Amino acid sequence: MFVYEKKLQYPVKIAAVNPKLASIIISQYGGPDGELGASLRYLSQRYSMPYPELRGLLTDIGTEELGHLEMIGAIVHQLTRTLNDDQIRADGFAPYFVDHTTGVYPTAASGFPWSAASMAVKGDPIADLTEDLAAEQKARVTYDNILRLSDDPDVNDVIKFLREREIVHFQRFGEGLQNLRERLNQKNVYYMNPSFDK
């Protein structure tokens, strides 16, 4: 089960409101490589993982991603607090505002709502862990791009932290894949699907 701890993984304290920046950051809440998709990907893939260490790794990284989802929500929320009439008309924010006011909704920056089509659960550990490696890289690049687009030091402080976590997760998924491989048929690791052929 999940139990809520009333704290963020990393502090979020954004001094200046900036609705335009919020309309970009929202992509890591509900975009194709965002934290909602990341947490659901790992927490769903774990059921078909064939070994306890892999189930643990996916549970722990998936849980951390839920904490990241909360941090991105906190950034968007703080960037859009107390907006005046001019600010809600700011470039790029009005289309979000008309549908969601200043609520936090899982959508890509493009306006496409969060979709399970942006993640996969294949039920085969090599396929799923390879997807996870790619997912971490895509999330890293999204954070790179946010750092290119944002000059808010309070936001970038948090984004740099989140970006670094993607690199660490990539390393752990790669190690998980190696630990898996060592338990498979050494002449042909694709001989069968260890999640299904027991």
Add this chain to the structure above:
Amino acid sequence: MDDNGSRVCCGILPANAPLANPYVPFQPDAATQYTAKTGLIKGTLFPCLDLPFLGMVNTEEKTDTMMHQLQALGFAIQELGLYLDTHGDDEEATELFRQYTQMYESGMAEYQQSCGPLFQKQAVQDGAYTWNNTPWPWEYRANQED
């Protein structure tokens, strides 16, 4: 160190590696580590994995509030936990993990005593239900110290 401030580190690839498979070199050991506080600022406890973008590095020291100390300890536990998920036989890292969890327990008790509950099951204090008395973590508070 290169000019980005990151270390060049090499991991271990398997000696007999089946073809048509993706490989990430294994992190050899957890011996070199940042402190919990620096780890939180960097986003990793491990200098070898600290690979910033375009030299953008968080250097600002977080104020030393009880919450920041707790966040640093919680982060160290999370980071070492992931490491141990793939390096389950590293005794040194296991011992460090144990020490951080112990520090977290006492830090958490101290925090809850003076700042309010972190968990709902600890929300009754002096006969009153206090879960909703303290701000939620995503709220902006201009004067907050944590």
